[in-house]
Amino acid sequence: MRKIINDPDAFTDETIEGIIAAHPGALRRAVAGGRALVRADAGRSGKVGIVTGGGSGHLPVFLGYVGLGLCDGVAVGNTFSSPSAEQIADATRAVDGGAGVLYLYGNYGGDIYNFDIAADLVAAEGITTETALAADDVASAPAASRATRRGVAGMIYAFKIAGAAAERGDDLAGVASIARRVGERTRTMGVGLSPTILPAAGEPTFHLDEGEMEVGIGIHGEPGVHRGRLETADQIADRLVGAVLDDLDAPAGSTVSVLVNGLGATPLEELYILYRRAARLIAERDLSIHAPSSATT
């Protein structure tokens, strides 16, 4: 394991300490020493709050999308592990401005369990919550059981768009409905070229031989639908865009937004080589791309 860390068990807490130290005017902790972070101006009266959360190890998701026109708070779990219900409840209390709070996060069992418990905790204190889940990974389940899919990079669209809806003053039902609409219209698929090492575990989560790739990989290194020879960027784009567009079934002539996302170690150069082919494939399907498209890591 080659990581720039101190105590592996302090990985998440030291990450949070660094981010708070770097951005004291933008983010603050909901309670002292806690893993719930909120916008520095959280709790604005009358505005619907949005709380997200999940394991650490996914930056800029989740806490990177806490800000103006985005989410209001986040609960941060250990690496790839759900935050606790109490952390989620702490974030909820800090962001509630009387208009209710939307829970917006990825479709993972542990997260759902803990967000549901948090909703019960704050309901007893008079805070109304709604839940919208991201479930955009087409590789994790067939279309017939779309609701069981895991949430991956497409959730960034939900953060951005639901965040804008809350900022313009929509009520809780409206913000939740927009978030769900984004979920219904977003599809993602990924490919993995090398594994992840959890700091506290010290071992790769899976093994890939030289020249192999995992097609349909999840964001925690979950195996995908197929392992095979590493292909060219164009062949990979053909696979991913093909699967995503077949599943989305967008009517000809419609407009889409495209997000090419890196899993951490893949450079922007390679992401733009993917984008180059993806843009061509999308045009061939008689769809137009809304600018600006973004390639992020």
Next chain:
Amino acid sequence: MTSLEAAGASISVLLLDDELTELLDAPAASPFFRHGAVDVLDVEPAAGPVAASATAAIGDHPDAVPTAFAERVLAVLAVLPEHAEELRELDAALGDGDLGITVAEGSRAAGDAMRRDPSLEPAELLRRAGAAFASANPSTFAALVGGAVVGAAADLSGDPLDPLVASALASSVADRIRARGGAEAGDKTVVDALLAGAGAGTDLDAVIDAVRRAVDDGAERTSKRGRAAWLQERSVGLRDPGMVAYLRFLEDLRATRTR
């Protein structure tokens, strides 16, 4: 969105409409993301965050004489972390590889919670141990198993050192995991191991044999729940790490009997 230092990429497509386009184009800013003409929020840092929510530690009696039940369970919890590496490996093949940490940290936290007053009734000790297990390293397994133990503790009558009570406790935990997590018998989860053990009577050797058979039978089927289900037919041939965790728990329980 990243996965630590993993190499790879994903492509997402969002089908827009007029309203979604307008909201996508609206300004936004965070320390990690900026779009449009808006600055990152920069307010005067709050005078200090509100006080941490206190977890009451009143009524602790760590020096109280432990019950036989507490001694036995504490002995098992002390050795369970030794299986962390095996469970991590099994879980890495089927899921995200955090089960070793979940079981190790959960066992330590459950033991700490019980030691605050090891003289308490088994039901109260189980309740504390379950709650500690659930929150030590929060994950689906921790939440489902810890939450189920908390719930089953409320219905406990008798001392689980009595094999009949222990068997009923295992059934009760299985029922609660099924209710909350949706797993059914045959889905290749820890529920299968709990049910196999509970159905094997009151002799611990027979229970362990039944659970071991359930683990091996399960390995021949596909996983139907949790991250492992995403592997679909590729999960065939792999033992379920949650089932193995319960098997190791029972084996450790037997080992502490003969000490």
